[in-house]
Amino acid sequence: MTKMATKRFFALLVAGLATCSQADAATMRLSLDDALKIARERNTMLKAARAKNDQADARVVQSRQAYLPKVTLSETVMHSNDPGAVLVGKLQQESAFYDFTTNPMSPDFGDFALDKLNHPAAITDFHTSLQVQQPIYNRDAIIGGKMARSARKAQGFMTDRAAENIELNVKKAFYGLILAKKNLDATEQSIGIMQRYSGEAARGYAAGLVTKSDKLSTEVRLAELRDQKLQIQDAIRNAQDALRTMLALGPDDTVQPVGDLKVDSRLPASAASASADGRSDLKALEAFREVTGYQHDMARAQYLPRVNAFAQQNWHDSSFLGTEGSSWTIGLNVQWNIFDGMATKGKVQEAKAQALEAQYNFQAAKEQSDMEIAMSRRALVSSRERIAVTQKSLEAAKVSFDFIGEQFRTGMAMTFELLMREQAWSWAKMRLNQARYDYCIAKSELEYYSAR
Template structure:
């Protein structure tokens, strides 16, 4: 047996130990995730789980679902419990023919205690509850399409940030290679200057080139930091988180593989914006029906059962059962204006769908044009890279043999670096254009 204090201290120690183990495990897991190179699919999975925009869209969808369920409430009866007390004095207006001595027309003051249950049910409402329920259901479906659009937006943002980071890393590597070659050229120029083969100007030119290469490397490293922070942000993570990503090669897609007519048709049936606009029109049509239903009658069944007495815990039964009919005759033209407003709102939604269709068609066409451009850019960059590499090899050989100048060598080296960066940018820009093409047709 242990004292209360000893038992309490043991519990505290166990709780602290469990908390420390959990923290160590979580930190180790986070460090492992940050250290392990992530693929594009892994980045997308993290973004869909962590990005607050996706969570907000899902909560909006859930709220719309609750609104759709709430719109079905009029199909159920209303049931309420009533408890009350009041002290009453009133005047009874008796006919003049009734005149008995000692009978007063004043009733009370008396106590009234009541307790009971009341129920009512709508038998007919000119189609109002049906229209409102269908409108809420259509809005729920539109919210689902909005959530899908948000999901696709997150995916395309992560894709762009992912390939931008890869391009920045490739540019950093090219800048490092440029610096290494510059230092090698500076060494070679120094050796040839010592041998009297070249003037001091060649050495100074090589030093300037090395300094510029170091500056380019610094800028490239900063571009990597910014691109990594942007990728972290799109994934819903802290921008300063150190993470590594995998370099993934994808096949280059020729624009001829895409049929623009089929792409248009596919986008019309797949894009969530168009489907959401269609659901909004359905909701608008039912809003018109709901507004028109206010001109018709409403029939309700009502019932009540309880007790009414002048003493606490009433004993006298009090019940009622009946049907009520309500038919508005005049409401200040509110029904007319509400119906006109609903029709105008429906026309607006129909026009918005037409605009959405035009926007989607333009996005498909733009994505197709960008895919064509990036494909041709990749083909040109491949040739330029090969030519620049061969030109650099020849320039280096001429300089080593004393037949070329340092200016020729550095110019061809710069051309090689530019060709390498252009090739990398063309490849990753093509990957991004391909993702935008999938987004445009609704397949992302």
């Protein structure tokens, strides 16, 4: 293979590898609704929250032990020559014998002969036991079931709030990406214009019509815009990373947002009547108040007795799972904790304090939510007013910049005047984009802080 052919081979190989690596990456054109749908389906934190729902369901299932019987099957094998164990084992196996009928004058005491009682041969006993325990009255366990159901309800509301939180963060990242791209377009537009003016300043300087200071000032402004562009590109990458994380996309996937920073022609009617009553996280706190109330009742119930019934069927045999020696037992067990060293009293006091804490947490969250709604409502109104102001400012700055630009080309305007007008125009574009972004975020936050 010639040297030229070798170079071509490696060039094709590198190009093929690059193509394969790019095949796994994808540019996804997503609207906000598309992004929200993907987040609901794929977001890892939301999946973890749903797994907590499953855990709470499992605890509800466990709480049913307060009503349902418990059935246990066991098998125990014993081999011993202990005199008491041997005698009891033979009685349980129903294999102990004696014979007084064959020779009444010389009866055969069998297993009850003194020598066999004192020095018996070892016995092997397989004990099969089937036991059923049925709760009759366990007050604390019954309350525990109610508490588990309330906790499941609270967890469901918390999962709903987790989904709403993910949706808000997706909206912030999505709108942030749109804002950064619009700012990038505005900055690149300003760079293109300033490059032309910088070129004119350079030609004027070469012709002796512009001072070196004026020529350098255009280059300084051009460097500022390029630095601003680099910062905006970082903001785009950060927004892309945030979206990729929340949508559970691959590290090389790119989101292309479809949409704009849409501003309503008038304020939404729901903005004035927004209320936090019925919000999912507040419902969760209410359910947690129920849980702490049940905890208090459950702690007090430990003062009461517990009643359980049981039934047991036993089989003893010399072989595995044998059924020769059969016996049964039924009974009733009552346990009453008369004094436990003040432990129950301390649990009651602790549960009561936890109930008060849950109540105060709910009140604090309600007050906080009212404040958040008021703040987001003000932000929505002020951002809309800012849009109107900055729109007029942008129009005026553009007219002023175009006028000074024409004056600069004819030598009738100074460089500093051009730079001042260009900065005002660029700044007005950024402020208008920011005001529109703030409106979209304020609207999203108002929906998040209000009940849906």
